[in-house]
Amino acid sequence: VKKAVEEAELMAAVQINSVYTGIAGSHISGVHSRGVVALKKQEVTRADIDRAIEAARSMAVLGPDRRLLHVIPREFMVDDQDGIREPLGMSGSRLEVDVQIITGAVTSAQNIVKCVNRAGLDVVDIVLQPLASSEAVLSQEERELGVAMVDLGGGTTDLAIFVDGSIRHTAVLPIGGQNVTKDIAIGLLTSQTEAEKIKIKHGIARVDMVKDNETLEVPSMGERPARTVSRRELAEVIEPRVDEMFEMVRHEITRAGYEGMLGAGVVITGGTSMLEGMPDAAERMLNLPARRGVPHGVEGLRDIAGTPMHATGVGLILHACHHSDEMVTAGGRNGRRVGRVFGRMKEWMLEFF
Known part of the structure; x- marks a missing residue:
């Protein structure tokens, strides 16, 4: 961490x-909560909104092993009127808020903070990665x-609706790209290191998308020579695990009660989403339109961090900007300012990553 930050400081000319x-x-877990406050002046003020959110937060009982990460307002209600997103200035006698409270394990958060602190840095905020990616x-x-945004990582698949x-x-689902890598290693009798390389270079999520006569070299373990296998054989190893990923996503969407409510379909992101054919696999398993999500919102990123695997990193930058006193909009003055910093960092990022 320290080395990466030092190199970034040098290339970006910032401290x-x-x-x-x-x-x-x-x-990671999430629960719903509601908070209600009386309006002292019969008109909603910013202080009233903060009090309502705090009331909702206090209603959720957190154990000593849980750390509060986010309290996210879903909707506000003023008297009998619901479905309000911004109640500021509205007239009424009662303000209610429905929030999503997201928590994580205290030890996991503490370990992140310790790691960063040992690099000589302070942690401003710990952000749920699916929120950042979104x-x-x-x-x-x-x-x-x-x-539904589906962040396909190495060890887990994160879902945000x-x-x-x-x-x-x-929701966080216990399946990810590492499962695919292990399947390849077992199915093609090679090491996990080589299986990861094969997945990245030759992997494909759908057997029916493989062209005839496509082959690849698979290094064997030990002193045995490499073998030539068909790409179809590789796809036959990968497809069942990818189907399982999206079946778990489908089950969670249904369990949470949002089946039939996703008019914009699914956006897949994260490193595993770069596997060829993943949007098609998602559409087939979820029966929803799907696209691969790439980062946007900061100038100068497209050629250095314009792939799904950079979504969380770019999202953290945008989150920091959105929650900075200097920030107006991601695409406005500060979006250009961050873009200029990334322009100076371009050489470093290309070399480091």
Whole structure:
């Protein structure tokens, strides 16, 4: 961490004292809560909104092993009127808020902070990685229509569902690209290191997308010579695991009650989403339109961090900008400012990554 930051400082000509970090894993959980406050002046003020959110937060009982990560308003209600996104200035006597509370394991958060602190940096905020990724790859229209963002990582698959412009549900599924790598290693009798290389270079999620006579070299373990196998054989190893991933996503969408509410379909991102044929596999298993999400929102990124595997990193930058006093909009003055910094960092990023 320290080396990466030092090189980034040198190339970007800025001093870095504090950072935003991402967090993910099977320890993440989310619950709904509601808070109600009386309006003292019969008109909603910013202080009233903060009090309502705090009331909702206090209603959720967190154990000593849980750390609060986010309290995300889903909708507000003023008296008998519901479905309100921004109640500021509205008249009424009672303000209620429905929130999504996201927590993580205290130990996981502490380990992240310790690691960063040992590099001489302070942690400004710990951000749920699917939330960060969503800032980088989803459009506002998709959030309004209803969309499931599926972040396909190495060890887990993170799901975030947005409806009517707000996040409604999050889940972490215990399956990811590492499972595919292990399957390749076992199925093709090679090491996991070589299996990962094969997955990246030759992997494909659909058997019916393989062209005739496509082959690849598979290094054997030990002193045995490499073997030539068909790409179809590789696809036959990969496809069942990919189908299992999206079947778990489908089950979670149904279990959470959002089947039939995702008008914008599915956006897949993360390193595993770069596997050839993944959008097609998602569409087939989920019966929804699917696209591969690439980062947007910061100038100068397309040629250095314009792939799904960079979604979380770019999303953390946008999250930091959105929550900075200097930030107006991601695409405005500060978006260009961050873009210029990335322009100076281009050489470093290309070399480092």
